[in-house]
Amino acid sequence: MFAEFLQFLLSGITIGAIYALAGLGFSIIYNSSHVINFAQGEFIMVGAMSTVALVGTGVPLPVAILIAIVATMLVGLALEKFAIEPARNADVVTLIIITIGASIFLRGVAQVLWGKDFHSLRAFTGDTPINIMGATIVPQSLWVLGVTMVVIIALGWFFSRTLAGKAMLATSYNRLAAQLCGIAVKRVLMLSFGLSAMLGAIGGIVVTPITFTSYEAGIMLGLKGFTAAVLGGLGNGAGAVVGGLIVGVAEAMGAGYISSAYKDAIAFVIILFVLFFMPSGLFGKRATDRV
């Protein structure tokens, strides 16, 4: 009984960690621009697919990963520069549609470049399962969890200790005031897209040995990432991580104890329930409207 529970929990946390990384990407962009970037899932896909493509041409894995992360960041920067910035004063819904257009575009390009097949990467450190009190976990899951943790710690350090990070935080609190203090808001925007793209790429790469990837892999992960970010409270990094873990664990427990057909619905029911009582998510700032 306990082994079963532990198995569900471990599976849920592994998947939840991926959702958390995707959710963090949403949060960072939201913080600096109040844009919900529906192309976040495509960052995940681009990172994974370009790594697969590079490895396929014989590039060693670590080098391929580095190039892929840089390439994805460039995609993120280009998205900000050519699609978001020119439309900065547009309505929220308009911006959503722009990012949705971008996601369709990126999927289309990926499909032309890399075809429609599913791809996998070799697990970083083998496939021998690790037994933990009757439950099992693949070594790659530890990579996912470890990398997620490192990323979260690094982000925490970045936002609290570096000038650039502080500038980003300041911009998210009050854009005008930040501008008055001499923060180059435009550069903060660029930075946030680059950072989110990097997070997406890292998440996509570490998880590919477990879940595989294809040009459409970003749709589902993006959706779950958005869910995680909203559940935790938009703009709250820690919230996104908690949100991702809750969604992941809820799905695994739902599939294990209730019904595998309804596991996705269970996650969404939880979110609706949370939102009914906490309209700004678990850790979101209470929104105040200016008149």
Place this chain on the structure above:
Amino acid sequence: MKMMLKGGAVAGVALAAGLAVGVAQAADPIKIGATLSVTGGASFLGDPEKKTLEMYVDAINKDGGVLGRKIELIVYDDAGAPDKATSNVKRLLQNDSVDIIVGGSTTATTMAAVPLVEKAEVPFISLAGAVVIIEPVKKWVFKTPHTDRMAAEKVFADMKKRGITKIGLISEDAGFGKSGHDESLKVAPNYGIQIVADETYSPKDPDVTAQLTKIKNAPGVQAVFNFGFGQGPAVVTKNYRQLGITVPLYQSHGVASKSFIQLAGESAEGVRLPAAGLVVADQLPANDPQKAVVTSFNKEYKAKWGSDPSTFAGHAYDGLQIALAAIQRAGSSDKAKVRDEIEKTSGYVGTGGMVSMSPTDHMGLSLQAFHMVEIRKGDWVLID
């Protein structure tokens, strides 16, 4: 609306121009239409199918076509969405006036097209699996792949041989897996097999360990059967090994492509599945009638596209060959005559097996057409 108007007008002019050209030419091309799931969740079906059709239509046109007429292939992508398939088929029937339709990569897109082709009285050869396509028999509808019921029967027969009576079933909750699941439940008792655990997953689930844990803990499970296609079965296979489940794992014919082995990697070792002779072409005995056909198809496809063809590519090959042979025999592209000739297809040896259709059997394959294969050292090994 204005855009529509303009588009409509352009299309109208184009059509008129097309007609004028048509009259000027001595012989109109034979038009083969196709709606395939080239993108979307079922793209690993539709993509090789499209490649196969294009490649052979080109080759045949270079050799002068059929009945002295060129073949024109019109393919539209339905992304696996039945409502898109409906609108594609309407377009093929009414705008492109095709002589015959090949395709419908999935059961859902095929069934969406069925009422339209029946009404328009155009022969239709589906490339999808489920038994509902040909049962009950529909006058204008045929199919080339083996049915999901046959796959279940083949698997259960193999289990019976190994003395397995209690199994866990895990299936995808979308079209192919759901239909396969239902057929499996139906035929299992015929082989004395009892399904003691019955789980599902969504096509894009990154993890199914929760479902597999339940199956693992179900009392008396002697084997597990997975019905699904795409990345799902690869995830199932990987998680299966991760959980250290030791009883045999069976997959359906939905994974009979090399990409499954590539995705699942070493986890795929020992997995058994029913598949067409195509995947084990070189292991077929020399006297097997299929040997020559599948060997040359394999070679031609690989030469053109650089990868081994999946059995799905083979379904499209068979569909095209059956259609063209029927047109040849009918001596024209007259729809009613072609339909009658397709129904009379007899002893055609294709990638799926020997096809002999009849008014009551619009698929024409028998269980013999299926081979049981096991994955060993990253390759298919014929085991019966």
Place this chain on the structure above:
Amino acid sequence: MQRNRYIGLAVLAIVIALLPLAFSNNYHYDIAILAGFNAIVCVGLNLLVGYAGQISLGHAGFFALGAYASGILTTRYGVPPLLALLSGAVFVGFLAFVLARPILRLKGHYLAMATLGIGIIISIVLNTESWITGGPDGLMTDAFSVAGVALTTEKTWYWVVGGLLLFAVWLALNIIDSPIGRALRALHGSEVGAQVVGVDTTQYKVLVFVISAVFASVVGSLFAHYVGLMTPTSAGFMKSVELVAMVVFGGMASTYGAVVGAAILTSLPQFLATLHDYEAVVLGAVLMGTMIFMPRGLLPTMVRLIRRWGQ
């Protein structure tokens, strides 16, 4: 305003009447009918998104519920199509009413999330409960008929849908010009401001949410009968996004814009189908480009350009 409205309606009527002159076969009618269906949903959705400023990423769910209500009631229980359509609309209206209060308390992206969740839950239920919905393979539906007269040919459907579209636009314009519409606009400008001057914002938001859901449900019912096949994908996230994209593309807070957006985004993929692998690239680029360079949407930008050119 009043005069403008009738000119607009007249232009729309003339376009609908003349459009068939450009059609050479039933396929063209088919595209126009699908565009018409989407246009009606978008006219309703525009009230919510464009005027009340409340985003919904779940309207495909209401569309699908209407469709399945019609499909299930007519094929499994022999209910006459019109009655089934009305039952579906009442059911969806009631559901929307119940959901509206808790949901519409949410703002912006939280509202987007909640509506998205509702849409996905609906599509999962439709996908799973196959004993009644037919599951992922869908549900076959018979032709629509009223008093023994069946709607079968594309031509008759075209005129029915055209008529309904005119009616929907007329209805929407009336709502916009009524006190409800004024309250909604106030709400869009500043919700707190509207509350301060005594507008019961919640009540109006609920009302317009229900209206837009019923629009979607009725069209869903007709769609089910027209296509003859319903699948859970029509309740999916992508379909909801498509509907919102049509509204925004054509021009938010512009009823005719919603019609134009629906017409273009329905027919565009048909033109692009011949591009095969490049279809998604071009579609994405068009969507992005239009929204970047015309953030107010196509129709309002065009109208402004024409006005400026006229001066």
